[in-house]
Amino acid sequence: MSAAPDLDVRYIAQLARLDLSEAEIATFQTQLGHVLEHVAALRRVDVSAVEPTAHASAVFNVFRDDEPRASFPPEVALSNAPRKANELFVVTKVVE
Amino acid sequence: MLSTLASLTVTALQAKLRAREVSPREALDALAARIDAVDGRLRGYLSTDLEYARRAAESADVTLPLGGVPIAVKDVVSVAGQPCGCASKILAGYRAPFDATAIARLRAAGAIPFGRTNMDEFAMGSSTENSAFQLTRNPWDLSRVPGGSSGGSAAVVAADTAFAALGTDTGGSIRQPAALCGCVGLKPSYGRVSRYGLVAFASSLDQIGPLTKTVADAALLLGVMAGRDPLDSTSLDAPVPDYAAAVRDFSIKGARIGLPKEYFVSGIDPQVEAAVRAAVAHYAKLGAEIVEVSLPHTEYAVAVYYIIATAEASANLARFDGVRYGHRAADTNGLLEHYGRTRAEGFGPEVKRRIILGTYVLSSGYYDAYYLRAQKVRTLMRQDFEKAFAQCDALICPTSPVPAFKLGERTADPLAMYLADIFTIAANLAGICGVSLPGGFAKAADDGDRELPIGVQLLGPAFAEEKLLGIAHAFEQTTDWHQRRPALG
Incomplete structure (x- = not known):
């Protein structure tokens, strides 16, 4: 029923660096499908x-x-850092 | 005595402070007592810093324009040393290390920013139900929403637990809660007030503005906050008039008020429509000229908005990566898991939904079909307003198609919630200014004689706040809707 069969919430969530549960994926797939059906009205406008x-x-x-x-x-710059050491932000290891 | 002090407008309070009839400390104590008595039921505040406020009150210079006046601030605008959590778990515990420019200007004018008001998480919502922390209730009916996303700011002003409050408006988030709670809410033109220190939701749409008890108060606060700021390159270098004086001196005779025919179609609550039509008749009686105008692309506003706003949000919210501030997931294995889990644990459902939609409309293969097309229709909507404002000084319409709805009534259907923004979002897309003011009361059909406020909205051309507020003031001064106070039941 969705007018946006191209919307793949699981894939988009990877692009957005946002882990979603299976339940969230299913819910968003339906809800955002409805939003995209509404948005499809823009195709009628000559731009x-x-x-x-x-x-x-x-x-x-x-x-x-x-x-x-x-x-x-x-x-001060580090006052809100969740992890810090030696006046630096501590980041996750990015190179092996 | 104490409760009457808390119910003063900013203008009236400042006059008493300046005349030394009341001290800033007495005003603050009266407000604190009112908050103590009422906010347990209302829950408009996320936190207050009364210790700081008392120190500031002791040393306040009452000769300044806002000297000694306590101001409530939406939890998305930075006040140095206070929390700025955007009602989100991802910023729980965060304290702003600096002042937003709007706050710095308010402080320089003597105001005391003392409390953080509740909101929809990252300003995404129309009911304040998307706050990660608490539900704020409508002072006119505690079983109903205060509107959103600046629902806390609207509720505390309407309930006399703030003299005035700051909100932010990306698609109606100042005006719609002002309408639902029965106060005045002003969205300034894009570029009128610096956005520096405002946590960004949609950078081409966001504006900071005041929620107040009267139009004169909105003019006073706007005059303090407005103007070019080198720290926000989108703030415009336009002169800042004395808005408060301009509003006082304004003459409504001969002002042209436009009635956009597309805004009076279907889906409006009949009592809301009747109140707006009564306001139009009232303006005609005051000597204004009423003209019918057309905004032909109105039906596309919600679609354009929810593409552009979510696209910008998905980019802006990428900064929440669990490194420099905010929540950070524990025991992650590798960078992608660090990002994915930090954001999954920190963001609530509506924020996640909008990040997904915004990422999708910007993604390769869909950018032209959605984002670029929406930007082009945005151009057509701007042109609609330019043509309309060639015929009139301001437009009049409802702020919200319905009065305050019940808590929980709309949370299951995001699209229905989005469609309720129809009358407010076009102003953000076009960059123009708008104000909602008390324009009547509706009787709740399901609730006997319960009265709920109705907001009348006026929209004006970009940087025409003087005239917009003048027109609003003319209505306010000849009606008494703004003088009614909720029973808080």
């Missing part, structure tokens, strides 16, 4: 000569002076 809007107020190339500014000392 062949329309430029996309990325931002509500178009401002481009906003520069600031390239000058050093005060920044957090390490203890």
Whole structure:
């Protein structure tokens, strides 16, 4: 019944780095199928000569002076870190 | 005496503080007593920092525009030293190390940010039921939702447990809860208020704005917060007028108010429609000119919004990786498991749902069909508003198609919840300003004579807040809907 047979929630969850349970996958597959059915209405709009809007107020190339500014000392920058050591964030091992 | 002090508007409180009739400490104590008496039932606050607030009150400079005025803040805007958890488990325990620019400006004007209000997790929702921590209740009927996502901010203002509050509006999250709780909620134009220090949901749509008891208070707070900020490159360098004075001096005679015909079709609660039609008649009586206008792409608004907002959210929420802040899954084996489990454990269902949808519409092979197409229809919607505003100064419509609904009534069907945002999301997509103000009461059909507030929405062109608030003020000053207070039963 879903109008979005291409939506593969299990695969998209991998792209999003988000583990989902089997129950969540099934629920989202149905619910987001309904949302995509609604969204399909956009196909009716002729957009062949329309430029996309990325931002509500178009401002481009906003520069600031390239000058050093005060920044957090390490203890403040690390104050919310779930794991830290030697004034550094501790990350999961990424190379063998 | 104490409870009447807590019920003051910001403008009235500041006048008493300045005249030294009341001290900032007395005002804060009155508010704290009111919170003690009421918030156990309402649950609008996630936390308060009264110790800090008392210190700030002792040293407050009452000659400043907001000197000594305590302000409640939605849990998504950073206040240095206070929690900023976005009502999410993934940020449980997080404390902001810096002030948002809006907060820094409020503090410089003398305000005291003292409490964190509940919200839908990461501002995703229309009922505040998506908070990971607690349900906030509607002060007019404790069995109903306060709206969302700034539901805590709306509830505390309506219940006199805050003089004013900050909210954020990505698709109606200030205006819709203001409507459902019976207070004033202003979404400024995109770029009017700096977003620096606001935890991002959808960066091209988010704005910080005030929830207040009156239009004059909204004007006062906007004037303090607005203006260019070098820390937010999307904040615009436009002059900041004296909004409070402009609102006082505004004359409604000859103002042109547009009635978008697409907004009065089907699906609106008859009592809501009647209240908006009565507001239109009221404006005509005040000397405004009523014109019918058309926003032909209205029917696509929800579809465009839920593509663009979720796409931006999926990118913004990638920063929650369990390394620099927030929850981190224990005992993971390798990087992918670290990310996957940290995010699975930290995010709630609605946030997960939107990350999946947003990732999908941006993914290879679907980008053009969904995201790019939605951006093009967004252009058409902006053009609709440009054409409409060539004929009028502001548009009038409902804020929400229905009054406050029951807790749990809509949680099972996300699409139904999304469709209820129909009247508010177009303003965010177009970058224009909008305000919801108290415009009447509905009798709950299933609940005898229970009265629920109705919000009337006014929409104005980008950076036309002076006139928008002036038009709102003219209505407010000649009606008494905003003076009613809930019984908290």
